[in-house]
Amino acid sequence: MKDVQFINNFINNFEVFLFNCDGVIWNGNTAIHKASEVINFLKSIKKQLYFITNDCSKSRFAFINKFKEFGININESEIICSSFLAAIYLKQKKFNKTAYIIGEKGLLEEFDKMNIKYIYIETDNNNEMNKKDILNIHNNIGAVVVGFDRNISYNKIEYARIALENPQCMLIVTNRDAKTYLTESQYLAGTGSMIGAVEGCTNRTATLVGKPSNFLLNLININPEKCLIVGDKLDIDILFANTNNIPSCLVLSGATILNDLELFPREKLPTFFARSIADFIHNIQK
Amino acid sequence: MKDVQFINNFINNFEVFLFNCDGVIWNGNTAIHKASEVINFLKSIKKQLYFITNDCSKSRFAFINKFKEFGININESEIICSSFLAAIYLKQKKFNKTAYIIGEKGLLEEFDKMNIKYIYIETDNNNEMNKKDILNIHNNIGAVVVGFDRNISYNKIEYARIALENPQCMLIVTNRDAKTYLTESQYLAGTGSMIGAVEGCTNRTATLVGKPSNFLLNLININPEKCLIVGDKLDIDILFANTNNIPSCLVLSGATILNDLELFPREKLPTFFARSIADFIHNIQK
Numbered sequence: 001m002k003d004v005q006f007i008n009n010f011i012n013n014f015e016v017f018l019f020n021c022d023g024v025i026w027n028g029n030t031a032i033h034k035a036s037e038v039i040n041f042l043k044s045i046k047k048q049l050y051f052i053t054n055d056c057s058k059s060r061f062a063f064i065n066k067f068k069e070f071g072i073n074i075n076e077s078e079i080i081c082s083s084f085l086a087a088i089y090l091k092q093k094k095f096n097k098t099a100y101i102i103g104e105k106g107l108l109e110e111f112d113k114m115n116i117k118y119i120y121i122e123t124d125n126n127n128e129m130n131k132k133d134i135l136n137i138h139n140n141i142g143a144v145v146v147g148f149d150r151n152i153s154y155n156k157i158e159y160a161r162i163a164l165e166n167p168q169c170m171l172i173v174t175n176r177d178a179k180t181y182l183t184e185s186q187y188l189a190g191t192g193s194m195i196g197a198v199e200g201c202t203n204r205t206a207t208l209v210g211k212p213s214n215f216l217l218n219l220i221n222i223n224p225e226k227c228l229i230v231g232d233k234l235d236i237d238i239l240f241a242n243t244n245n246i247p248s249c250l251v252l253s254g255a256t257i258l259n260d261l262e263l264f265p266r267e268k269l270p271t272f273f274a275r276s277i278a279d280f281i282h283n284i285q286k
Numbered sequence: 287m288k289d290v291q292f293i294n295n296f297i298n299n300f301e302v303f304l305f306n307c308d309g310v311i312w313n314g315n316t317a318i319h320k321a322s323e324v325i326n327f328l329k330s331i332k333k334q335l336y337f338i339t340n341d342c343s344k345s346r347f348a349f350i351n352k353f354k355e356f357g358i359n360i361n362e363s364e365i366i367c368s369s370f371l372a373a374i375y376l377k378q379k380k381f382n383k384t385a386y387i388i389g390e391k392g393l394l395e396e397f398d399k400m401n402i403k404y405i406y407i408e409t410d411n412n413n414e415m416n417k418k419d420i421l422n423i424h425n426n427i428g429a430v431v432v433g434f435d436r437n438i439s440y441n442k443i444e445y446a447r448i449a450l451e452n453p454q455c456m457l458i459v460t461n462r463d464a465k466t467y468l469t470e471s472q473y474l475a476g477t478g479s480m481i482g483a484v485e486g487c488t489n490r491t492a493t494l495v496g497k498p499s500n501f502l503l504n505l506i507n508i509n510p511e512k513c514l515i516v517g518d519k520l521d522i523d524i525l526f527a528n529t530n531n532i533p534s535c536l537v538l539s540g541a542t543i544l545n546d547l548e549l550f551p552r553e554k555l556p557t558f559f560a561r562s563i564a565d566f567i568h569n570i571q572k
Binding site: 153191 | 440464
């Protein structure tokens with residue numbers, strides 16, 4: 001995307017930009033080169049922006065602070081993280097029982113904010129969950145909510161299994177990302193592991209609220225044709241775009257390398273490519 | 287199966303009996319009523335018996351002792367457990383690298399017995415696996431072997447993921463049982479959880495060596511028509527029998543209750559039913 005006229009037309013063509021965060025705005029704790037310039041430029045020309053992430057380890061509030069550290073000021077309504085999506089999903093279902101959470105801080109904070117009752121044990125190294133807890137789960141849990149959890153353990157999985165013996169108990173997953181980026185230099189096993197463990201002992205299939213499900217599109221009022229999804233993952237972001245008939249731009253600053261594209265069927269490819277979002281303002285004439 | 291003539295014909299019809307163990311011979315640490323009588327009777331009339339279990343927490347040697355406690359004397363060649371199957375699978379592939387094991391004692395003992403090198407960490411609570419281990423995994427691991435593991439953890443999963451970045455590295459699973467019976471009174475999350483976690487972060491599909499795969503059938507020389515598979519699980523034992531055109535008998539002394547049968551498609555049902563293997567000698571005339 002080097003041609004100035006092309007970039008101008010490209011940007012002008014869209015009113016709404018849905019950005020993935022990891023691999024697009026940052027890698028772990030390092031901002032992508034020129035990310036703040038691009039975002040601030042798009043804001044200055046009145047584009048509507050959403051930052052949509054499957055990272056459920058943080059709440060919207062925590063994400064605002066992360067953006068601030070990178071020189072980007074956004075407000076809560078511009079962030080759609082999968083921890084928020086899990087909470088709002090239950091709220092929409094008028095959920096009034098207790099949720100059992102396998103996850104991290106982001107889920108707890110969003111559940112607290114929406115006054116959804118939950119049971120959560122950070123680690124069970126010290127057998128913090130005893131028989132009484134198990135019985136409580138069996139009787140009162142209306143939803144098992146699974147997100148990224150570095151403290152996943154056999155007991156955590158087993159308690160989910162017990163709760164899900166009740167066919168009325170919902171099983172919700174924030175995302176199915178195989179990998180997650182905790183630092184710039186290394187990606188690690190993602191939420192795909194936690195939900196794989198729970199589904200593997202229950203023969204249940206979880207309801208997905210993050211990308212590539214379209215649950216979040218019902219929360220924001222957009223015209224798909226005037227919208228661009230910018231992401232770094234073919235199987236999450238670009239699939240999300242394609243299944244919802246939204247134009248997409250794959251950036252090569254994250255999980256996908258050029259070689260990956262060669263293996264991908266043509267109909268599953270993105271509409272546009274860019275090395276990174278820095279290309280969005282390369283030589284641009286305002 | 288109450289009719290004496292029917293039972294006589296039923297038993298006489300078969301030369302080889304493949305028994306599942308959990309739910310058929312015992313539940314957890316309690317023998318099924320009359321199990322030893324049935325097995326000893328079948329032995330007395332010169333039937334060939336195999337005890338085939340997806341339980342990989344024990345080696346063949348440990349199973350022999352468990353049978354002994356229940357008054358049943360069998361020898362090693364009559365036991366086919368999934369820990370043994372995993373080791374023999376690698377042996378057949380002339381595997382000469384190091385395996386990374388997620389599992390328990392049974393796998394380690396069978397791997398030791400067949401002189402297969404492996405890396406194994408019982409728990410990683412104390413960060414027993416450090417960066418050096420991770421690098422070792424990356425460079426030398428030729429197979430990730432997954433079985434039932436009560437100490438499953440994020441690090442264990444992550445190290446499997448790192449090893450599996452190498453497309454030449456095999457992924458082998460002993461079984462995919464959703465549930466396992468550790469005690470008579472309670473079943474718990476099974477190996478389906480451990481392999482679900484690894485597959486969920488790698489987008490790989492493991493090679494299954496236990497039931498319902500037919501890998502073990504190549505190890506024993508049987509005539510399928512003269513063979514009866516006796517099991518308690520529709521989705522494991524009976525599926526195993528049906529896909530290999532082997533007659534089957536479902537016993538209701540384990541994981542399956544009569545209600546489950548009503549939900550099952552007719553073509554996936556077993557050939558015979560019995561309340562338990564005690565029916566095999568009910569009023570029988572030798």
